[in-house]
Amino acid sequence: MDYDLMARLSEADGVSSQEGEVASILENEFKKRGLKTEVDNFGNVLAYKSVGKNPLILGAHMDEIGLMVKHIDEKGFLRFIKIGGIDDRTLVNQQVVIRTQKGLLKGVIGMKPPHIMKEEERKCVVGHTSMFIDIGAENEKDALAMGVEIGSAVSFPTLFFRMGKKLMCGKALDNRIGCYIILELARNLPDNVILMGTSQEEVSVFGKGAMTASYRLEPRAFIAVDTSVAGDHPELKPDDAPLALGKGPCIALVEAGARGNVADRKLAQGIFQFAKKAKVPIQIEVFDGGATDASSVYNLRGGIPSIAVGVATRYIHSSVGVAHEEDVESTIKLLRVAIGSL
Template sequence: MKDLLKKLADAPGVSGFEDEVRDIMINELKDSVDKIEIDQLGNLIATRNGKPDGKKIMLAAHMDEIGLMIRYIDKNGFIKFSKIGGINDQMLLNQEVSIHTSNGIVTGVIGSKPPHRMKEAERKKVIDYENMFIDIGVSDKEEAENIVKLGDPITIKQEFTELGKLYKGKALDNRIGCAVLVEVMKKAESDATIYGVGTVQEEVGLKGAKTAAFKLNPDMALALDVTIAGDHPGIKEEDAPAKTGKGPGIILTDASGRGLITHPKIKELLISVADEEEIPYQLEVSEGGTTDATAIHLTREGIPTGVISPPTRYIHTPVSVVAMEDVENAVKLILAVLERI
């Protein structure tokens, strides 16, 4: 599981550019499923056939990560960029980045006006990304345009690695869900037909989940994602009670109900199976963001949907942190649920 998560987390996959992540998942799944297809938007759909009269279950994990994109190159060859997905500007400054071009990876660093030349009031403010730039070590615009192009996607350069008893990676949101999906699809035993879907462009509007759910029209669905672990300084327990190492989160609602309110039958199923199998879990009522489940459950005439999310520290940064046992217990819970359907 650790090796799989490393391969997935280290691969680039900014929204709209999920190809490398999808290729890893295809390679992992090709000998374990009955069918693999890529739809017109780029979603990966892997199918394990069940009984002809069985239910249809959709498991969805988004393949994309937040990132950047080249939007302008100035006369001196410095690059201005746009943000793709929800990024806090303060985590960008002075990061090393990888620009993914048609000719390979170009390394750059994010810079800004040095603090030595800032007025006192400026030093107290978070620098806006529009006042940052990427330096790729060239002399002018022409030289830069020979190696990078407008629209090239950019990822922060961080590697998956052990962090004491935990693990750190640049894109654990949501390569954790992708790893869980792969492991479940390899091992699942069920009368139901199971669709393992790697969705595209979740971070910019839940786009892939909308089209995939419409195509498949399943009887029920589970989104596999991450949730905020609040077991660190700077956050109140009441605002983010989930803790690393205490089991995957079963999400009861997110975005204060504006996103998903988990279907009562799905809620009952997940909790009862976890209790019967003695799999640790944490219940969550969230006021924060949402997942692919929001798009899936509103498809066609409605699809009963739930979310299983290992708690992860510092999500939407290049240094997200997770406990491997939470990832493994998410796999165990989903496999146990599928056996009962």
């Protein structure tokens, strides 16, 4: 596994709708691998050797969950909204970085300390509306002079690292792992297959970028390359979340309790066969709570066969995701067979 590339992808900032830094890594790396690239109106990055009618599309969303500045007070403290599905508890007293026209600004999320809280307050979860960002500004004017604006994107400066023998930890593994996988698939890509970094997956019930691009391109099939919830830790039981690290790619048959994509049966059977051919174990998933870009593509036009293939990740939607390198590698093996056959 190319850990330098994986670290660069994880540490790049790409809060939904501001995916530019991730998009330029993808564009450059696709070009290095000899593919043609384009960035469409919606900010999706497309890469292919050649493209004709009804291509196969593999989409990996580039965006990550984060925050956005919504108000600057007279003392220079910032209030924010959440971008994507974030649990308020993961925000408490985190370090943050704010992307501005003048460069990156550092800050911390502040809130009332436990000493001052009333007994009842200590028992409650502090909501994000009771938190603020402290950038060290002296007042509003100073904050503005530092470059912060209403609408500035805020992310977490978590450093990527390797853990134990074969694990990795970092922010935005959901879904820079998917981005890494499509970059690996870019080597020896067949004709009429599009690898696509998609924008704004985390902020809609279903992904926005995958939808706009797939409507335009009318693929013969769509595979979302993403991450999924691993349940192999002390606070989850297999019947809550049956996926585990190191057990192979996760194939999502049902997303969002069948309100989202229900994988096309023929496509799913094909993926099972490709896994056998690639000699990789797979994990099958019926997901009640979440969805991928597949859920924004399956019902376009006259219906597009769609499925999600992903890598199990612990602590997903926090700034400390944990995943297994063998799952990344076996997903690449499986998808390599898939794109050569579909």
